[in-house]
Amino acid sequence: MAKDPKNDPAKPALPPLDSEVASQASDPFSTVFMGVLRSNDPLIMERGLAGSEAHELYRDLRRDGKVFAGLQKRKLAVVSRGWTVEPVTQSEQGARDAAVVNDILGTFGFDRICGGLMDALLVGWQPAEVVWTLADVAVDGAPRQMVVPARVVKRPHRRFVYVQDGDAAPELRLLTRGDMQRGVAVPPRKFIVHRVEAEDDNPYGLGLGLQLYWPVFFKRKGVLAWTKFLDRFGLPIPWGKYPREASPREKGTLFDALRAVSNDGTLMTPEGTMIELLESKINGSATPHQAHVEFMDDWIMEVILGQSPRGGNGGALAAAATEREGVRLELSQADSDLLSETLNATLIQWICEYNGLQPCLVYRKIEKDEDRKAESETDKNISELGFQMTEEGVKAKYGDHWERKAAPPAPPALGGGGDPASFAEGEAAAxxxxxxxxxxxxxxxxxxxxxxxxxxxxxxxxxxxxxxxxxxxxxxxxxxxxxxxxxxxxxxxxxxxxxxxxxxxxxxxx
Known part of the structure; x- marks a missing residue:
């Protein structure tokens, strides 16, 4: 008689299933009002910000040119790559359904919404609303009406909060005029939320804004000081001297002449007056302000791209460029994988469920651009060893627009058989x-x-x-x-x- 595994004393008891013991709701150090969770971002907590103020603190960083350029590199490095849809279970039906999902993604600006969701890199999270519609989609060559996204709209953070009641998982809720504290429950299969570095006690995530705030803050102060320095020492100040016995009318004439030369500032003194200026002792073309701003720019780009953009020269510069390229590819692949996880658990899953399709997954593969010149030289060297690439191999490697050259014409026949060869300017052989x-x-x-x-x-x-x-x-x-x-x-x-x-x-x- 077989033993019941539940009553087998040799096996331990089953662990608690689908439950949390140390959840956010039971944390004695967490202050939760009406179940609304607050971000544990140290900068936001230090400034006592909440709601829309916290999100706008980081969104304001995008006004800095370096921050905007760095984030654009991260986003476009992912969006510029093509996506691939594959079935979870490899089968003939799964392959057909994956092709249908791929066609659906191309109808509503999939790349654009991917770029919008990647704004979570800065703030920590980004909500978006799916607007569903009915449309005809080609399935096996015949149109079939399906539930598809008409568009996906990026929504502002200030409209949403996370609420946790009891041991349940945090729930996204929409703030309305009727409920500005807890908000109302959102419909199922309606909102996508892409999060970065989300934690148990912080479902809002932690973006790069936390690390970018201070370099941007100090950079702005440095630029302001640099501008004042240039305003003070960059342009000469006109200095007029008048005789001690000059009349007010003569002084006024001199002042008008000085104002005509410069509107930024003038100086008038009686003859014999001594004026001394404390001049800067800076030597060279660079200033401490410029070095300060450049240091902050390097700090910003190191936070966003994972490595400082500056390096040495010669071999050190080449090695640094190669290392930066490797780090950039790793960051882009990680960004793509995290975004794909969010989309596969929400949008892609919902499309398959609404239309009875086999489960599918979407992903992007980030690879280094191939060096065609080096590859062609390698192929040439291999061919000199006696090997020949097939026509299919050439097309797979270099594109379908290549084909074999036509065979060269055979040399003209000589003697009997066929037309006699003639080398006499096209004349027939005698x-x-x-x-x-x-x-x-x-x-x-x-x-x-x-x-x-x-x-x-x-x-x-x-x-x-x-x-x-x-x-x-x-x-x-x-x-x-x-x-x-x-x-x-x-x-x-x-x-x-x-x-x-x-x-x-x-x-x-x-």
Whole structure:
């Protein structure tokens, strides 16, 4: 009799299923009012911010050019890559359903919403609302009405809060005019929330804004001080001197003249007055303000891209560039994977459930751009070892727009069979030419004659095997035998004889 695994004393008891013991609701150090969870971001807590004020604190950082440029690099590095939809279970039906989901994603700006959801990199989380509609989608060549997204709209953070009641998981709720504290429950399969570094006691996540706030703050102060410095020392101040006995009218005339020179500031003193200015002792073109701003820019880009954009020179610069490229690809792949997890658990799953499709997954593969020049050189080296790439391999590697070249035309036939070859400017071969061809064949059949001809025609063979053109070869043969050029008949005969011997010899060796 088989033992019941539940009552088997050799096995431990089952653990608590689908439950949390140390949840946020039972945390004695957490202050929760009416179940509404607050962010545990230290900067937000330090400033006593809540709700929309906390989110706007980080959104304001995008006004900085370096922050905006760095975030754009992170976002576009993912969005610029193509997406792939695959079924969870490999089957013929799953492959067809994955193709249908792929077609649906191309109808409502999938890349655009991916870029919008990646704003969570800065703030920590980003909600978006799916607007569903009915549309005809081609399935196996026939239209079929399906529930598809008409658009996905990015929503402001201030409209939402997370509420936790009891041991239940935190729930996203929508703030309305009727309930500004806890909000109302959102409909199922309606809102996508992409989160970064979300924790148990902080479902809102932690974005890069926490690390970017202070370098941006100090950079703005440095730029302000730099601007004041340039305003004070960048332009000369006009200085007018008037006699001590000058009248008020004369002083006014001098003042008007100084104001005409500069509106930023002027100086008027009686003659003999001593004025000294405390000048800056800075040497060189750079200033401490510039160094300060550049240091903050490096700090900002290191937070966003994972490494400072500055490096040494020479080999150190090349090594740093290679390392930055590797870090950038890793960050882009990580951003893509996290975004795909969010989409696969929400939008992609909902599309499949609403339309009875096999479960599918979407993902992007981030790879380094291939060096076509290096690859072509490698292929050339391999071909020199005696290997040949198939036409399918060439198309798979370099694109479908490549095809094999047409075979070069065969050399003209000589002697009997077919049209006789003619090298005389397109003229038809005369009967004498045919007789000459036959005589040449008979001469070459003689072993002694053949050895003599091989010695004579050795340079001719070398020139042809090196890629010589037949028309150019005729001129070369005429120059090779100058004593045959006095008479046109002898020149034509010499050209036909030697050209026929060479091409006939090569044709016989093929």
């Amino acid at each position: 009967p004498d030419q045919v007789a000459l061809d036959q005589a040449l064949d008979a001469a070459l059949s003689n072993d002694a004659m053949q050895r003599q001809m091989e010695a004579v025609l050795a340079p001719v063979f070398e020139r042809l095997q090196a890629g010589g053109d037949p028309q150019a070869m005729l001129g070369w043969l005429a120059e090779r035998f100058p004593d045959l050029t006095e008479d046109k008949l002898q020149e034509r005969l010499a050209q036909v004889l030697f050209a026929a011997a060479v091409w006939g010899r090569l044709h016989g060796q093929a």
